[in-house]
Amino acid sequence: MAHTITLIPGDGIGPEVADATKLVLEASGVKIEWDVQNAGAEVAEKRGTTLPQEVLDSIRKNRVALKGPIGTPIGKGFKSVNVTLRQTLDLYANVRPVRSLPGVEPKFEGTDIVIVRENTEDLYAGLELMIMPGVAQSIKLITAVACTRICEYAFDYAERLGRKRVTVIHKANIMKLSDGLLLECFRKVAQLHPKIDPQEMIVDACAMTLVRNANRVDVLVTENLYGDILSDLGAGLVGGLGIVPGANIGKEAAVFEAVHGSAPDIAGKGLANPTALIQSAIMMLHHIGEGAAGTKIERTLIEHFKTGGIRTPDLGGTATTTTFAEAIANRIAKA
Ligand code: ATP
Secondary structure, eight states, rough: OOOEEEEEEEEEEHHHHHHHHHHHHHHHTEEEEEEOOOSSHHHHHHHHSOOOOHHHHHHHHEEEEEEEOOOSSSSSSOHHHHHHHHHHOOOOOOEEEEEOOOTTGGTTTTTTTEEEEEOOGGGGGGGEEEEETEEEEEEEBBBBHHHHHHHHHHHHHHHHHTOOOEEEEEEEESSSSHHHHHHHHHHHHOOOOOOEEEEEEHHHHHHHHHHHGGGGGOEEEOOOHHHHHHHHHHHHTTTTTTTTOOEEEOOEEEEEEOOOOOOOTTTTTOOTHHHHHHHHHHHHHHHTTHHHHHHHHHHHHHHHHTTTTTOGGGGGGGOOHHHHHHHHHHHHHOO
């Protein structure tokens, strides 16, 4: 039976990495009917909105989407499509596995951490105002409900995947009420999961720990902004933004997307590395019960890098987005 899945190619390098990912998925043998929906900058020019209603309807109906990046202009303009999607569909858990691939970044080989980022509130709540000319305020909204459910998600995830430790990342020494609330919720949830070792770490110390010895941590759970920054740091450890996948999970729907943005500087040139979206698709396959196909693609990717297979320019190679995807698809077909 074919799965019907919403596909949002997105902006910039989005359509290129989406095509490459489709090619690899087809080679795995899994049957997917794509419900292609457009959102982002080009749509906004024609429709006056970056996120037309039918895109949300499609995700609600299919319950699963694979999404390319959608750029957000800095400063004034449209609200971020990514943030709107996460908030509207209540995709509260953003899961970002940061895992090294063989031979890609030898200094950080063996890195294997998972960042579980709260996706709906914090400084992303969109509560900003000009108090008076020259004075702006941005409200950091933290609720016990959101803190509790993201901590529950992180502990459940750790148990499900046989992980040993969950570390909450905070700055409660300074933000005693907001980050203090996260800590309080984390401690309560931790008591319900005695098999998992609960740890607490201040966000700045976490940044240093990741660079010096990422293996000291396992699953990290944190607020929206810290999670955003730490995931890019994590991407830097394992070979850059072209590698790291992500999933936005809610009770009603899940949207799988790479950590990277639309990368307008390299768009349309065939330079983009599709590995991050391919790895997001692997997470998607596990989510829809096609774990065997997901594992097949994952093993092939690892084997490809281990045996010195072709690479895109961000990893020092000369392969294009398409030739890289074809090489992976060919290996899968032969496996
Ligand atoms: P956005 O505004 O959509 O976040 P951005 O360019 O500010 O886009 P990213 O797209 O996250 O931010 O990327 C930052 C840089 O990393 C890009 O300029 C690009 O050179 C590089 N990069 C990002 N993704 C990839 C990729 N998949 N393959 C190769 N390089 C990438």
